[in-house]
Amino acid sequence: MSTTRAANAKETSTKAAKLMNGAPKLYDLLKDLLVQLPSLLVLLGCMIVAVSRWRRHPKVSLMVLVSLGLLSIHTLVSDVVYNWVPDWLIQAADASDTQRAAENVYLVLGLASNGIVAVAFVWLLTAIFLQRGAANENV
Amino acid sequence: MTMLQRAPLLLVILGGIVFALVRWSRHPKVSGLTVLGLVLYLIKLLGFSALSYTIPRMRDSMHWSYRTAINMYQVLNVVNSLLFAGLIILFVAVAYAQRMPTTEATRRQDLY
Numbered sequence: 677m678s679t680t681r682a683a684n685a686k687e688t689s690t691k692a693a694k695l696m697n698g699a700p701k702l703y704d705l706l707k708d709l710l711v712q713l714p715s716l717l718v719l720l721g722c723m724i725v726a727v728s729r730w731r732r733h734p735k736v737s738l739m740v741l742v743s744l745g746l747l748s749i750h751t752l753v754s755d756v757v758y759n760w761v762p763d764w765l766i767q768a769a770d771a772s773d774t775q776r777a778a779e780n781v782y783l784v785l786g787l788a789s790n791g792i793v794a795v796a797f798v799w800l801l802t803a804i805f806l807q808r809g810a811a812n813e814n815v
Numbered sequence: 816m817t818m819l820q821r822a823p824l825l826l827v828i829l830g831g832i833v834f835a836l837v838r839w840s841r842h843p844k845v846s847g848l849t850v851l852g853l854v855l856y857l858i859k860l861l862g863f864s865a866l867s868y869t870i871p872r873m874r875d876s877m878h879w880s881y882r883t884a885i886n887m888y889q890v891l892n893v894v895n896s897l898l899f900a901g902l903i904i905l906f907v908a909v910a911y912a913q914r915m916p917t918t919e920a921t922r923r924q925d926l927y
Binding site: 732794805 | 820822826828831841896900901910911915
């Protein structure tokens with residue numbers, strides 16, 4: 677009985693410790709999301725504009741929506757990823773090689789993150805020049 | 816290393832500028848605004864990379880506390896986010912600027 681109680685107490689204390697470690701991370705995540713709020717609100721507003729223009733320019737609106745959707749998801753996911761993933765991967769690496777592991781982790785994450793933004797911008801730039809006749813310029 | 820991380824985005828920005836310049840004769844206003852937006856984005860990208868590297872040095876030279884340096888990063892991130900928001904507004908406005916409704920859409924409107 678006492679063994680079970682001791683095991684339960686140990687489990688509870690482990691859970692509490694995990695929670696204590698996770699709390700600052702959650703606070704950091706909320707702070708990062710708050711910083712990104714202007715971008716997120718503008719992305720949402722522009723997506724509403726794209727939907728409202730769907731009838732007139734369906735293809736352009738689709739491309740704008742895909743691009744802005746990708747940027748919104750990227751903004752939300754990258755904050756979560758940068759808060760947790762580097763620590764996990766660096767802790768899992770060999771203790772003697774932490775510096776190198778950190779550099780590699782941040783290089784890969786940076787490339788992936790910028791690659792996604794680059795793809796979103798390709799869509800947005802394509803939308804800008806899509807279905808434009810030369811005559812449209814004078815309208 | 817920062818530039819290597821940003822290589823995909825830098826390539827797209829430079830490619831976009833070249834493409835907009837090629838299209839300049841067909842759509843001068845749209846191309847001009849696109850080039851303006853992309854150049855501003857490039858300046859923002861390079862400028863904020865440089866600034867984020869400057870903060871630790873400024874912390875040493877100006878004897879800032881750790882908290883002050885962190886606050887400076889926060890301010891930098893907020894300004895970065897606001898500028899990005901402004902650029903998105905510009906690009907979306909350009910995407911719909913000086914366009915005629917597509918023939919399909921016009922045909923659909925005729926039905927009503």
